[in-house]
Amino acid sequence: MVVATLVVSTVLALVIGLGWSSVLSFEVERLDxxxxxxxxxxxxxxxRGEGLARLEMDxxxxxxxxxxxxxxxxxxxxxxxxxVESPVSPPQRHRAPPGECSLASVELSGTVWRSAxxxxxxxxxxxxxxxxxxxAELQGALQRALMIVVPLxxxxxxxxxxxxxxxxxxxxxxxxxxxxxxxxxxxxxxxxTSGEDLEFRELIAAYNTMLARLQASFQQxxxxxxxxxxxxxxxxxxLQGRLEQAVNKSDNPVVQAELSALQDxxxxxxxxxxxxxxLSQADAGRLALNIDAIDLSAMLTELLVDAEMLLTHQTLxxxxxxxxxxxxxxxxxxxxxxxxxxxxxxxxSSGGRITVTARAAPKAVEVIFRNSxxxxxxxxxxxxxxRFYRGDASHSxxxxxxxxxxxxxxxxxxxxxxxxxxxxxAPDEVIMxxxxxxxxxx
Amino acid sequence: xxxxxxxxxxGIADFVCSGLAAxxxxxxxxxxxxxxLELALQGNFDVIVxxxxxxxxxxxxxxxxxxxxGVAAPVILLTARNELADRVEGxxxxxxxxxxxxxxxEELHARIQALLRRLAGDRTNIVQVDHLKxxxxxRHASLADKSIDLTTREFNLxxxxxxxxxxxxxxxxxxxxxxxxxxxxxxNVVDVCIKRIRGKLTDLDxxxxxxxxxESVRSAGYRFKQKP
Numbered sequence: 001m002v003v004a005t006l007v008v009s010t011v012l013a014l015v016i017g018l019g020w021s022s023v024l025s026f027e028v029e030r031l032d033x034x035x036x037x038x039x040x041x042x043x044x045x046x047x048r049g050e051g052l053a054r055l056e057m058d059x060x061x062x063x064x065x066x067x068x069x070x071x072x073x074x075x076x077x078x079x080x081x082x083x084v085e086s087p088v089s090p091p092q093r094h095r096a097p098p099g100e101c102s103l104a105s106v107e108l109s110g111t112v113w114r115s116a117x118x119x120x121x122x123x124x125x126x127x128x129x130x131x132x133x134x135x136a137e138l139q140g141a142l143q144r145a146l147m148i149v150v151p152l153x154x155x156x157x158x159x160x161x162x163x164x165x166x167x168x169x170x171x172x173x174x175x176x177x178x179x180x181x182x183x184x185x186x187x188x189x190x191x192x193t194s195g196e197d198l199e200f201r202e203l204i205a206a207y208n209t210m211l212a213r214l215q216a217s218f219q220q221x222x223x224x225x226x227x228x229x230x231x232x233x234x235x236x237x238x239l240q241g242r243l244e245q246a247v248n249k250s251d252n253p254v255v256q257a258e259l260s261a262l263q264d265x266x267x268x269x270x271x272x273x274x275x276x277x278x279l280s281q282a283d284a285g286r287l288a289l290n291i292d293a294i295d296l297s298a299m300l301t302e303l304l305v306d307a308e309m310l311l312t313h314q315t316l317x318x319x320x321x322x323x324x325x326x327x328x329x330x331x332x333x334x335x336x337x338x339x340x341x342x343x344x345x346x347x348x349s350s351g352g353r354i355t356v357t358a359r360a361a362p363k364a365v366e367v368i369f370r371n372s373x374x375x376x377x378x379x380x381x382x383x384x385x386x387r388f389y390r391g392d393a394s395h396s397x398x399x400x401x402x403x404x405x406x407x408x409x410x411x412x413x414x415x416x417x418x419x420x421x422x423x424x425x426a427p428d429e430v431i432m433x434x435x436x437x438x439x440x441x442x
Numbered sequence: 443x444x445x446x447x448x449x450x451x452x453g454i455a456d457f458v459c460s461g462l463a464a465x466x467x468x469x470x471x472x473x474x475x476x477x478x479l480e481l482a483l484q485g486n487f488d489v490i491v492x493x494x495x496x497x498x499x500x501x502x503x504x505x506x507x508x509x510x511x512g513v514a515a516p517v518i519l520l521t522a523r524n525e526l527a528d529r530v531e532g533x534x535x536x537x538x539x540x541x542x543x544x545x546x547x548e549e550l551h552a553r554i555q556a557l558l559r560r561l562a563g564d565r566t567n568i569v570q571v572d573h574l575k576x577x578x579x580x581r582h583a584s585l586a587d588k589s590i591d592l593t594t595r596e597f598n599l600x601x602x603x604x605x606x607x608x609x610x611x612x613x614x615x616x617x618x619x620x621x622x623x624x625x626x627x628x629x630n631v632v633d634v635c636i637k638r639i640r641g642k643l644t645d646l647d648x649x650x651x652x653x654x655x656x657e658s659v660r661s662a663g664y665r666f667k668q669k670p
Contacts, residue, residue, distance in 0.1 A: 233522040234451050237544035241457035244546050247610055247662065248464070256662035260612040264628070267614045270544050271626070281526065288527035305593060306621065309634040332526075334622065342626055 008157040013150045020142045027138050031129070034063060035116035036101035039127040042073060043120035063129050064137050070130035072113065077123035105131065171200040175207065187215035218283075225280035232273045240266045275404040278332075279387070282411035289329040289415060293439050296324045296365055300337055300358055307341045307354075314348045318356040324365045325439040328416050333436075336412040337367070339405035340420075340432055344371040347430060360438060364418070367434045375427040384422055385410055409434075444468045445554060446487040448478030448504065449520065450496050454543075458491070461547030465606075467554065475499030482508055482515070488561070489554050492537075493520045494528050502531055509536040516557040518550070546615050552602070571607050571669060572655060574643075576600060585646045595620055596639050599632075603656065608668035610659050636664060 038059050042048065048055065056068055065071050102117050106128070115128035178191040190208045193201045243266065247259045281287045297320050308316050326333070344354045352372030359366055383389045388403040410420040418436035425431045445462060449455045450473045459469045470485070472478040475498035482490055482504070490508070494501035505517055519532045519540040529540050539553050559567070559578075567579040573586040581597055583590040592600065598620045603611060613632045621631065640653040647653070657665045 230522055233543045234454065237522075238451070238453035238457070240544040241454065241461070241547060244548065244612075244615070245457050245461060247612055253660040253662060256610055256612075257660045260614070260662040263612050263614040266544070267618070268628075274542070278526075286527070288530050290526070290530045290533070302594070306595065306631055309631050309638075310629055329526075331529075342629075 008161055012153040012157055013146075016149050016153060017146060020145065023142075031063070031114060031131075031134055032103050032116065035114060035127050035129060036103070036118065038062065039101060039116040039118035039125050040120075042075060042127055043118045043122060043125035048075060059127065063134065065129060065133060066137070067133075070133040072115070072126070072128040074126040075123055076125075078121070171196050171204075175200075175204060179207070187211065187218055222280045222284040225276050226284075229273045229277035229280065232269070236266060236270050236273065240270070272404065275408050278335075279404065279408055279411060282408075282415060287332070287411065287415040289332065291327050292330055293325050294328045294330055294333055296326050296333070296337075296367070296436070297322050297358060299330075299334060300356065300367065303334070303337050303341050304356060307345050310345055311348075311354075313350045314345070314352050314354060316354045316356075318358075320356070320358045321360060324358055324360060326365050326416070326436040327439050328436065332412045333416070336409045336420075336434070339409040340367075340369045340434060343405055343409075343432075344369045344430070347371060347373045349374050349428070361435070363438060365436050365438045367436075368423075369430075369432040369434070370425075371430050373428060373430050376430070377427070381422060443488050443558065444470060444485070446478070446482055446485065446490045447471045448475065448482075448491070448496060448501065449473065449493040451493075454493075458547055458550065462551060462554075465547075465551050467551070473497075475501070475504050479504045479507055482513060483511055487515050489557055490515050490517045491520065491550065491554075492517055493522075494532070495522060502528065502535060505532065505535050505537055516561065518553055518557070520545070546618060548606070548609075548611070548615055549619055552605070552619065555605070569601055569604050571604050571666060572652075574600075574604065574652070574655060576604060585643060585652055588646050590642055590646060592639070592642065595635055596642075599635055600639060600656075603664060603666040607666040610663055610665045612663040616663065632664075 042055065042059075052073070056071060056073060059073070060066075060068065060071055063071070100119065104115050104117075106113050106115055112131045113128040114131045114134075115126055117124060117126040175191055178189065181189060190211065191204045193204045193208075196204060240263065243259050243263050247256050247263070250256050250259070278287065300318075300320055304316065304318050304320075341356070344356075348354050348371040353370075354372075355368075355370040357368045357370075385407050386403075387407045406420075413420040413434055413436065416436055418434065420432065420434045423431040423433050443466075445467050447455060447458055447462075447469055449458065449471070452473070455471050455473065459471055462469045470481065470487070472481055475496035477498070478492070478496070479499060481487075492501040492504055496504070499507075501519060505519070508515075508517070516538040517536070519528065519537045520543060521528045521532070521540055522543045532540055538557055541550060541553065567577055569576045569578065575584050576582075576597070578601065581594075583592050583597060583600065599616060602616065602619050616632045617629075620635075636656060636658075640656060643652040643655070644650055655667045657667055659665050
């Protein structure tokens with residue numbers, strides 16, 4: 001838009017400049033005419049009678065000359081009439097026939113003069129003007145004019161361009177705003193086409209069609225995982241129930257151990273199914289929350305006692321501010337914190353440290369999970385929240401988990417109006433920051 | 443004690459019925475929402491276990507009709523699809539508890555017992571096996587009248603095992619009851635916790651006899667020794 005404004009202003013200034021130069025050449029041509037008419041006037045006795053000084057002033061004004069040295073007047077009577085001359089007189093090199101005006105350019109001590117001579121019955125009258133001075137005067141006038149006109153033209157065209165652009169951009173801006181408003185949670189939004197110009201109506205219609213297709217495929221994908229998860233539930237329930245029954249009926253410890261191992265696998269499958277279902281609900285923006293005032297400090301402390309039991313070669317320290325209360329779903333927040341703690345425990349290097357701090361931030365509660373780890377490259381860090389991502393395969397073989405925990409944790413935090421972020425750190429350290437709203441009025 | 447189970451999946455109904463019956467509960471089963479509602483309105487059930495996805499009439503609507511008709515029997519919802527929304531709505535409609543599928547019959551039994559205890563008042567708040575005694579209300583544990591200092595998890599675990607002494611509990615079962623179902627089944631948190639409880643029992647009874655009250659069943663799980 002700035003470029004367009006500049007182009008428009010430059011063109012405008014150019015046009016004005018050209019216009020003024022033709023005015024200038026026209027003015028120079030007219031100088032001859034004026035000189036002639038002044039010479040004719042000077043030939044008239046009554047005019048001369050009014051006084052030379054006055055006449056000189058008058059001619060200077062008409063020819064737009066600054067100094068009297070730039071003008072020469074001379075009158076030569078035909079017979080014995082007295083000569084009238086200005087201090088400097090035009091040269092007498094040519095003769096004009098009576099009643100006619102003759103023009104000539106004469107160089108006199110480095111100055112080019114334009115002179116007009118008129119032969120009247122009374123005598124010869126000559127008027128000469130410094131040509132350079134006259135031109136300079138006109139050029140000065142042009143320059144002064146351009147100095148005002150060009151910036152003014154620039155400003156005017158900029159204003160015009162801005163107004164025009166703003167007017168044209170209005171539907172585009174509306175489209176942009178609505179595109180911004182459309183997230184995965186509001187795919188049902190459409191941009192209204194009424195009252196728009198034809199070309200924008202087409203653009204908006206195309207955008208709306210694209211949105212509808214996106215919404216349909218998104219809904220299909222999220223309904224698919226919801227349905228798949230649901231369909232898995234029934235066989236899993238029967239499998240688990242039967243295994244439970246079999247363990248109870250058996251008296252053989254070997255068989256019981258075998259069945260117990262199978263139960264573990266069923267539990268793992270159920271865990272993945274449950275997480276997938278929660279993720280698909282979160283994707284569809286339908287994570288139903290049963291909001292209560294949750295004492296995060298108490299919940300964290302309890303979970304950290306569990307985590308502490310699991311550590312063998314690592315140390316765990318925590319600094320939890322008491323009574324940090326957040327409005328949230330107890331079940332989901334427990335899942336969120338549990339996922340983050342298990343993640344820290346799982347990826348903590350042997351002999352490493354895990355630190356959990358929770359504190360009140362302005363209008364929020366911030367929980368920081370920090371654990372030492374094997375060095376992780378930045379590409380690995382970028383994929384932390386990817387579903388089913390489990391870190392570098394070379395050193396995660398022994399690490400359990402399905403790679404859904406962090407992704408789900410972030411969705412839960414976001415569904416609560418908070419967020420989960422990976423903070424920058426040294427390569428052999430992982431720092432997660434979980435921010436949740438703090439309960440107002442507590 | 444009679445329980446009404448409304449569940450359309452035969453495979454699920456089978457093991458729930460036999461599992462609850464094995465634990466001494468009488469179960470009436472219906473596989474249809476409308477029929478279930480009829481039965482619930484006529485019969486005098488102590489606890490009603492309702493699946494949410496049902497043919498005829500869904501579980502939430504059955505619950506709504508029951509509460510509207512003034513049936514106050516405690517209701518446990520079995521949820522599968524969209525469990526969070528169902529849970530919120532179910533609890534709002536007056537359900538007393540809910541269990542997400544898949545679930546253990548032992549867990550369902552524990553929930554039913556808890557509801558029955560609540561109805562019965564404080565009379566069944568003491569669990570005792572041998573010299574070990576737990577008070578569910580005050581959450582106080584004692585071994586031969588010497589008090590044991592247990593954490594919440596340790597208390598819950600011990601209570602879970604003691605309630606069905608002689609029965610084997612797998613790690614997964616214990617994990618799910620004591621820690622909740624979102625805990626990774628591969629963790630050895632159950633073993634660590636059992637070890638700690640045994641340690642605390644040995645501190646009070648240096649003969650080590652009390653510690654053997656909790657038996658390890660190979661790598662299958664744990665069992666509380668039955669009364670001799």
